[in-house]
Amino acid sequence: xxxxxxxxxxxxSSSSLKLFFCSESSIAGSVRNVGYYNARRKRHRFSGSCRxxxxxxxxxxxxxxxxxxxxxxxxxxxxRSVSEEERECLVCENGWRVxxxxxxxxxxxxxxxxxxxxxxxxxxxxxxxxxxFFQAEVLAGLLYKLKNSPRDRYACLVAExxxxxxxxxxxxxxxxxxxxxxxxxxxxxxxxxxxxxISGIAVSSNFRRKKVATALLKACDVLSRMWxxxxxxxxxxxxxxxxxxxxxxxxxxxxxxxPPWLSTWxxxxxxxxxxxxxNH
Numbered sequence: 175x176x177x178x179x180x181x182x183x184x185x186x187s188s189s190s191l192k193l194f195f196c197s198e199s200s201i202a203g204s205v206r207n208v209g210y211y212n213a214r215r216k217r218h219r220f221s222g223s224c225r226x227x228x229x230x231x232x233x234x235x236x237x238x239x240x241x242x243x244x245x246x247x248x249x250x251x252x253x254r255s256v257s258e259e260e261r262e263c264l265v266c267e268n269g270w271r272v273x274x275x276x277x278x279x280x281x282x283x284x285x286x287x288x289x290x291x292x293x294x295x296x297x298x299x300x301x302x303x304x305x306x307f308f309q310a311e312v313l314a315g316l317l318y319k320l321k322n323s324p325r326d327r328y329a330c331l332v333a334e335x336x337x338x339x340x341x342x343x344x345x346x347x348x349x350x351x352x353x354x355x356x357x358x359x360x361x362x363x364x365x366x367x368x369x370x371x372i373s374g375i376a377v378s379s380n381f382r383r384k385k386v387a388t389a390l391l392k393a394c395d396v397l398s399r400m401w402x403x404x405x406x407x408x409x410x411x412x413x414x415x416x417x418x419x420x421x422x423x424x425x426x427x428x429x430x431x432x433p434p435w436l437s438t439w440x441x442x443x444x445x446x447x448x449x450x451x452x453n454h
Contacts, residue, residue: 264393264397265393267389267392268384268388269335269336269384270333270334270345270384270386270389271333271335272332272333272346272392272393273393274329274331274332275329275331275332277320281332281344282313282317283313285316285330285332285344285347286309287309288346288376288378289316289347289374290305290308290309290312290313291378291379292376292377292378293308293312293376294308294309316330323351327351328349328351328352329349329350331347331348331349331393331397332344332346333345333347333377333386333389333390333393345377345381345386346377346386346389346390348373348376348391348394349372349373349375350370350394350398351370352368352369353368353370353371353407355371358407358447358449361447362449366404366405369404369406369407369449370394370398370401370403370405370406370407372391372406372407372408373408373409375387375390375391375408387420388420391420391424392424395452398452399452403452405451406426406450406452407447407449408421408426408447408448409446409447409448410446411443411444411445412431412432412444412445418446421448422448424450425450426449427449428447428448429448430446430447431445431446431447432446
């Protein structure tokens with residue numbers, strides 16, 4: 175089922191990586207602004223004492239200002255950490271909670287592992303070794319996208335159990351990227367300059383057929399509305415009826431298929447392009 179849930183699965187480890195290198199929200203801004211304003215107000219209050227004539231008073235004031243700067247930076251880090259970890263989920267249903275990936279080492283690795291497990295194509299010899307290489311490539315791809323993509327142009331969404339457990343396990347992952355590929359835009363109205371592309375959708379083997387993928391797709395809808403996009407697009411293998419049925423139930427419609435020469439000459443599986451219009 176791993177490949178039923180993959181929007182763009184492949185037949186080899188090297189080509190699988192292309193899923194994770196697709197071209198290609200500020201939060202708690204008001205809280206952060208309040209923190210900065212309070213710190214600046216404190217600094218301003220201390221700055222008045224700089225008028226004192228004694229050098230000891232000046233040094234004391236400078237130390238106080240430096241301390242305030244350190245406190246402000248610490249508060250900034252704390253707010254950023256809280257805003258990431260306590261972010262309100264995009265979707266909560268069927269026992270699953272979908273949110274944006276928290277950019278911390280352990281969580282990034284866990285998300286990459288879920289995708290690597292879903293997209294790895296086993297080989298007869300040295301499969302464990304090849305899987306380790308593929309796992310590292312997927313992790314590198316995810317890190318690259320997180321580092322180089324604007325936060326309102328790319329998001330990695332993760333699904334976990336909707337419970338109060340402190341050690342929540344990531345069971346599903348999907349990548350959402352703002353794109354403007356002409357091969358897709360030709361199927362959209364002229365007033366749609368770009369769209370959100372869904373890729374890398376994967377669910378851990380122990381949690382498949384439990385509506386995790388459905389929750390991930392609904393979270394993509396929510397993100398599309400938040401970012402102001404009218405259309406979502408994804409691809410599936412033409413003969414992958416499990417994935418196509420899943421996407422059709424989520425509102426996606428087939429608009430085109432890969433040209434025949436891709437499958438006859440190159441040997442790749444033929445894919446279909448599916449598009450969904452979002453109702454705001």
